[in-house]
Amino acid sequence: MKIGYIYNLNAYPPKGGNHVHVLELIQGFLKVGHQVAVVDDPTITKLGVTNFSGSDDQSIQAFMDEIEVLYVRIDARFISQWPLLEACINLAGGKPVVWEINAPANETLAFSWLGGKLPNQKESLLRRSKRYLHALRKLYGIKREERYRHHLAQSVNASICVSTALRRYAINELGIENSIVLPNGGPLIPAEDIERRKANRSSQAFTVFYSGSAIYPWQGLDMLAEVIHLAGVHAPDIKFVLAVNQDTEFLPKGNNVEIRKGLDREGIIEAICSSDVCVALHPDYPWSRYGFHNSPMKLFEYMACMTPVITSNRAQMAELITHGVNGLLCSDSAAEILSQLIELRDDPDLSEKLGRSGWELIQNERSWSENVMRTVGIFENELS
Template identity: 25%
Template sequence: MKIAYFNYLYDLYGASIGSTIKGIKLMEAIGQCGHEVKIYWRQETPGSGANATYRTNVREKLKKYLARYLHEANQLFKNFRYLREEQRILKAEKPDLLITRLDAYVFSSMWLAKKMNIPVILEADSPVTYELRTFHKEYLTVPRLLETIENYNLRQADAAVVVSNVLADYFARRRVRQDDYIVIPNGADTARFHPNISAAEVRQRFHLNNNIVIGFIGSFHYWHGVENLIALFKPVLEQYERAKFLLVGEGGPLKPKLESYINTHQLSGRVCLTGHVPHDEVPKHIAAMDIVLAPYPDLPFFYYSPVKVYEYMACGKPVVASELGQITEAIEHGVSGFLVKPGDIAGYLQHLFRLMESPKLRQKLGQKAAETAAANFAWAARGKQWAELCERVLEQHRQAKKTAPGTIEPSPASA
């Protein structure tokens, strides 16, 4: 089967974030099931090409003054640019099936696929209307326009796949689809993330050889629990002279606050900031950690399927994580890690201290985490679930001889 995958994120092959890694690894896994998959990166990276610096500077100056008023119109206009290129791709490649990512204001690929009678699976990893209204209040928007476009994509898709049960319930309340949402969570590349990776180079580079290392991976945004992370520094470092933190990531509005705290409390020798790390180098950084953190705050709507949690576990590390959403389905408390009520700093410290005191406990929980990840969370297994879904959608499309969505039943593996 020939499959085209349209992804509207920026810089699919350069950004080391969960959503882009998921796109790459999942399509590779579907391809390993015997299908021909081509990824089409639909967004232009800001600042790419000739005169990049000039264009970027102009863009930033204009955004400062006009983005609030023109953002929505600009996003809608992109659909016309997408349509020309996507029509060219689909006519030239003649895919049997299209997988397209749900993105704010984008409807071009869904409309075009329906016009060309190509079955479509919608990759709905996030509630884009909710995200824009919650995290981007600086933009003026037409009421219900974004939700109308989102509903159009959900309704027209032959199948809609989400990454968590929480997200499936959220979309189901819209009542825009007759069929169920199919839940296939994220995963980890267990061929590259495993317990037998050497930590020597990273430990030597950051002077961690004789330390107990507490690790974190992610950008420094509020929703990654940066403030909870900061709250752990002082009590842990005061209690354990050998403790150090290794924070792997770059960007985010809370990074200045993090750096200010480190400088003010003179912790630069004990809290190590790596900056941006290419995803290929993430495994050896996790290998350098003894305990890993996912300290998410008390988010009222935790719909995520955190790739880093699966990668932590695949590397055989004991995870201390917030007791939220799908994390509770991945980690068995006291068996493959510890779960803590969001924002309960005392609870985090209790489990951190317990793990720091007991190498045997770290090994026991880490081993169970690795076994669980290898058995249940590998991208290869996720790819097989997706491949089976693609085959069912294509077969039903051929049988129906029409463009309306069919009834797609989730396979037992994805239920």
Template identity: 25%
Template structure:
């Protein structure tokens, strides 16, 4: 089987360390594990190609120069002709798999013209995100493309129910939207990896966070909660693994609270190193603030749980469906820093509770939420789509 994987979003370095890049890599990796031949089409490769990706065919799309925002949007839109030409030159494909981006439609329309399935993966309401956080000059054009690409795709994979609801407004047939949450790479969290992770000799109870340092991840809430917790547990520490636009603000926040000796900013690390850093933590935290229409399928939560960590997370969106409070994690009201502090104290006091929650969480994730299982569901969608296309042509 041969698939064209299209990631036309210039904001995603497909071989990078961001959560979106990890998602791309793990879907590709799981396709490869099923002996599917991958041709990757992207304008931005990012870092060095992973060693297990040697067999994939890479077809670079034109890079987008750093010019005025509106001009960048027009250039991104023009890449559709390049993508169509490359797909035409490198065909045939059994199906097209594309990660939705603001300006790309050529992949799904290529599939539509040739009577093959197209699977469109949607991870976020990009028009809303772009307009709110980075600015969107040609919003009306982006809305038209969303309508065009969502309608043309054979199957749409939404990572959460909230994303499905968002996409439904653009399509005439919402039944073609399937919700498939994110997962973990089970090999990275194997029994051997977990057994070999160990705390340092100068052990301190460690609260941990992994992810990009962005406003919607609730790091100020975490720092506020930890400051209160640290007063009662002065030997504790907070480990923040990741980087992003909020780092300077967060560092200043820590300094103002005189917590420099208790808070460590690790910076961005490669996906392979995530289990190592999780192994240094006693609890993983996802302190999301109260957000309207929380649409995330948080990789950090799945990976905390896969590592056997007890998790404290906001009772919001998909998280409250994934975690059963008191069984495989603890849930707090979103944005409630005092509730988060109390949850930290509860876990600090009971090693038995930490073990119970972590063991249950790990079992749930490895049984139901791995990337291989995600791709099994995707391939089932491909097969159903293929049958529908065949029936429609007969």
């Protein structure tokens, strides 16, 4: 099969979850014998992908002539500002068009509702007003973008949604009835490889690992900062390692904190394997009728490394994790999160059981390899 995949970014080397998602799918498509063509991403050609320019009509026509199915990444970025997508859809003819839906347009309001709130500090009226005005300025553009998405979605055969919330969005907002849920995946890492990495750890301190951005407010760094502050008082032996891409005022500081900036993916995997527990804390989205809609890639990578996870008891996290079986679910209370960390510190048997169960979930059901096969199955179904 000849798959055309457009995603409006340079995927290699991966710098974030969106890059990893694209890269894992492309590598998977190629591994099982399919051909892949992309537009405006010369970084990916080293994998054996054909790249077309999207700068002129002739190149876009050549791209569409080359492929059998068009696969499109839809995220929080406005597709109304991405003319390539409509051009490709107009040239699709009878070829299936499948959307990979990662976010509604209103995800941009996360910065208005959650951004700029410093941990352990009361928010000033001025800062709160700025966030309110930020949201008001964006509302019209979001409504216009959603109307545009609904218009283009009339030509879409199926959608693959990374969460249950986004399936509701695809059906109710975009009108794509043929929509399925397919969360992010994790890498297949053999148990012996994990044990080898664990043996390389340099510190014997009980280590809590966080991976994410220091600028995106849905990453829960403000909640973790409160946990770190409490741990400094009540559990000073617990060490927190934060892997981030940038240094900001929001990064917590203290004797129990180590910041690691700019780790590549291999470094992230190594750090997860060398930790005792990993956290994936995510706030709700009260401004959205769909609530928290993301599929946290870090959660899958944590479990793939056989490291136990503590994650927020909402949305996809609560769908994937059974409390006390393959992880721990927590509220937004810093005291409760710290209590769970202490529980895992003091009960190595529980920690090992949770880590093993999470790893088995990735091995059996939630790997990128499984995602690739299910995605290809949807393509084949639409082609038939």
